[in-house]
Amino acid sequence: MxxxxxxxxxxxxxxxxxxxxxxxxxxxxxxxxxxxxxxxxxxxxxxxxxxxxxxxxxxxxxxxxxxxxxxxxxxxxxxxxxxxxxSNIEKGTVRLGIFYSASACLLPKILAQFQRKYPNIEFVLFEGTYEEIIDWLESGVVDVGFIIETNEATAYETLPLVKDDIVVAFSERHFLNKYESVTIKDIANEPFIMPKGMYAPYIFEIFKDAHAEPNICFEVQDCTTIANLVKEGLGITIGSKLFLKTHSQLKYKDLAVKNVRDISLAFNSSKTSPAVQAFLKEARRVYDKEQ
Missing domain, CATH: 1.10.10.10 (Winged helix-like DNA-binding domain superfamily/Winged helix DNA-binding domain)
Known part of the structure; x- marks a missing residue:
């Protein structure tokens, strides 16, 4: 052996x-x-x-x-x-769990700074859903993962990075373009594209608080597919401004009642390697500047 x-x-x-x-x-x-x-x-x-x-x-x-x-x-x-x-010869591997909007909008800023300091440290990226990242953390597949903070107790320590606004997204020709902000009652009868997974209960809660229900026409797991359906005018959706702003052909407006989600890095401090510790330190430095 x-x-x-x-x-x-x-x-x-x-x-x-x-x-x-x-x-x-x-x-x-x-x-x-x-x-x-x-x-x-x-x-x-x-x-x-x-x-x-x-x-x-x-x-x-x-x-x-x-x-x-x-x-x-x-x-x-x-x-x-x-x-x-x-020996001042920094090397190692960081196994990182990441979801789409984080990989597109958050990770590049950290890596650009990190690899200037530690060019010999290798990254292995595991891209998946929020639920998969939690599973990977629990099973040890990844050392650290981007997560959405919830009110539920977690077994991991977290490093908060950014607050991400929740917005309403629609096609370029949609009537919501004329609005300054959008209430749930404004969109209650509109065809709605519902994300699957842990994000769905969050959206249902937003509608429930407004005493309304979404008029669901599609339920979709993949974020890019949701964005493309919205772009083609097949419905509207509610989602992450961080993600939706990467799709230039989509329009979005703030909700009248502000909603945000906290994006953090989750890790187990008792199991972090020097490479992971260096990554967390650089992530904190980069996003402290963003606050």
């Missing part, structure tokens, strides 16, 4: 592919397959189910052991980083 096999196995699981893992690790695909097979042979168990239709899936024992393998790989990475930072 070697730690390098753990690194190979966790990379295969995270990327869902032997080919992608080989490319990531700068290995041949047969070498990656051999490392995983050797681990299974040594332990006498099957860790992965190889299904041509459904792809790679963890077996029950694979699900239990990969947690410990990630922890061991993470510990070794932190040891190497501590040694590198002590």
């Amino acid at each position: 070697t730690i390098s096999r753990f690194e190979v196995f966790t990379t295969v699981v995270d990327l869902g592919s032997f080919t992608k893992a080989a490319k990531k690790l700068n290995m041949t695909q047969p070498a990656v397959s051999h490392a995983v097979s050797s681990l299974e042979s040594e332990w006498g168990v099957s860790l992965l189910i190889r299904d041509k239709k459904k792809g790679l899936r963890l077996t029950e024992i694979g699900q239990k052991t990969v947690i410990h393998m990630r922890e061991i790989v993470s510990r070794i990475e932190k040891i190497n980083q501590e040694i590198a930072f002590a």
